[in-house]
Ligand code: HEM
Ligand SMILES: *[C@@H]1O[C@H](CO)[C@@H](O)[C@H](O)[C@H]1NC(C)=O
Ligand SMILES: *[C@@H]1O[C@H](CO)[C@@H](O)[C@H](O)[C@H]1NC(C)=O
Ligand SMILES: *[C@@H]1O[C@H](CO)[C@@H](O)[C@H](O)[C@H]1NC(C)=O
């Protein structure tokens with residue numbers, strides 16, 4: 001004890017000496033030391049780290065804390081590609097003070113998506129971003145077992161029977177949009193030019209609200225209420241990943257929007273309860289009937305309201321981006337438009353038959369292949385994260401990812417590898433000719449509490465993720481996107497605008513927002529089909 005006391009005293013003495021020498025320097029020198037110190041620290045840290053055999057190779061960086069944020073943030077796939085060449089398919093990089101370990105390719109899918117619950121946490125990686133937007137008591141603001149139950153409640157509502165009632169509503173909303181939106185007004189115009197990054201988010205929220213929230217909530221979108229969704233959205237950006245609770249005007253508007261939207265859903269739930277008006281119209285009805293956790297606890301109506309926000313948000317950007325990319329690829333490929341048109345005409349008896357869910361699901365393989373190919377080329381979520389909760393060894397390597405670091409998986413990167421998808425950057429709906437199902441399960445299945453899904457996640461194609469956090473909106477999204485695209489294909493032919501300013505090819509991806517979007521403005525011209 002005496003020994004450690006005297007060591008402590010010595011350290012304190014050195015500290016005092018260092019401080020007094022520092023204070024004796026001129027202000028200019030003091031400042032330069034303050035500036036240089038983090039750099040020295042960072043260089044030393046990188047050196048020591050890179051000598052450890054139990055750590056994956058570290059991507060070198062020059063600016064402390066920032067790390068590789070600029071390269072990764074602006075062009076993640078190029079960044080991964082370069083790192084893959086230099087360091088192999090497992091490497092770590094620094095992103096705004098966090099250490100991220102990337103494992104590229106199908107083995108990485110397995111490593112992250114099938115990580116043990118005690119090893120890797122999605123809520124620890126995402127909650128600070130999502131909880132202010134969705135609200136409390138749902139998704140990542142609850143223990144994983146609660147999330148599994150909440151996913152079960154929602155998935156239980158998204159059945160084929162539900163989709164059979166949704167498809168006519170998707171059609172109705174789409175046709176209404178084409179009549180009423182100033183982007184179309186098809187009763188007055190035979191052609192026009194639209195920005196798909198304006199039209200597709202609108203069509204997505206109208207169709208989703210109509211089916212999942214019911215007519216009353218859909219109709220509110222024609223009023224000032226719509227601005228609240230915009231305000232909520234603005235609080236759901238990569239910036240919020242880093243600074244979720246800044247007292248900024250944007251975050252204040254986000255908080256106000258969250259509360260107002262949640263209050264509105266809550267009043268509707270309470271009204272339905274008061275009137276004993278619980279049917280099978282929408283997700284609200286289903287959650288009112290079916291939201292008792294396994295341990296007997298019931299979700300509160302406030303939690304149901306917040307879950308509705310989370311589910312709508314989960315589907316909004318992903319689906320809007322996917323239909324926007326689909327329209328852009330088809331604008332570039334009139335031949336594919338024609339093929340899809342022929343399929344529509346053949347299956348719908350030249351337009352005499354109404355589209356139904358069963359027809360869309362079973363008889364329109366090309367439509368499904370087209371959407372599948374769009375999701376291959378444009379995975380809406382280029383990176384998915386987990387926070388490491390205890391040291392995790394990487395199988396078949398000497399590496400251990402330590403507690404407190406993050407792991408990152410990127411199926412979107414695998415989707416673009418020649419090895420798995422020959423000629424990966426070409427839009428080829430026929431690469432799926434023998435395989436039109438949006439996804440499928442091969443081999444063993446497993447149930448994490450929200451229905452059984454494929455146990456293995458080493459498929460190179462995982463647009464909807466895998467494991468316990470796998471998407472539950474897949475079939476809903478395919479029905480929604482398939483219906484919107486079916487109406488588009490039957491009614492219009494579209495191209496890139498021939499004015500001087502518009503782009504004439506599919507725009508490059510913009511990776512800086514929450515989902516991978518076409519770099520805007522992304523215009524197409526539409527023209528009514530004559531026959
Ligand atoms: C094209 C459309 C969509 C794509 C590509 C997509 C993709 C994904 C992916 C990759 C994940 C896994 C996230 C992770 O592992 O961190 C996920 C999870 C999820 N998605 Fe989707 N999604 C889509 C549409 C939807 C829709 C329409 C809904 C709701 C109706 C939805 C609700 C959810 C939910 C609740 C989760 C679970 C999150 C978790 O367990 O942590 N998604 N989605
Ligand atoms: C609740 O959902 C589960 C799982 O989807 C289903 O098996 C059950 O029948 C539902 N219960 C009610 C009352 O709807
Ligand atoms: C459609 O027609 C209306 C009225 O003639 C016009 O105001 C509007 O700009 C047109 N829309 C498009 C997309 O061309
Ligand atoms: C580890 O290596 C063995 C033998 O080569 C192989 O069978 C196994 O699939 C590998 N596991 C992982 C997760 O890479």
Ligand SMILES: *[C@@H]1O[C@H](CO)[C@@H](O)[C@H](O)[C@H]1NC(C)=O
Pocket residue numbers: 430431432433434
């Ligand atoms: C689909 O299967 C057929 C028959 O097995 C085969 O000839 C064809 O090459 C396959 N197409 C693709 C794109 O894999």
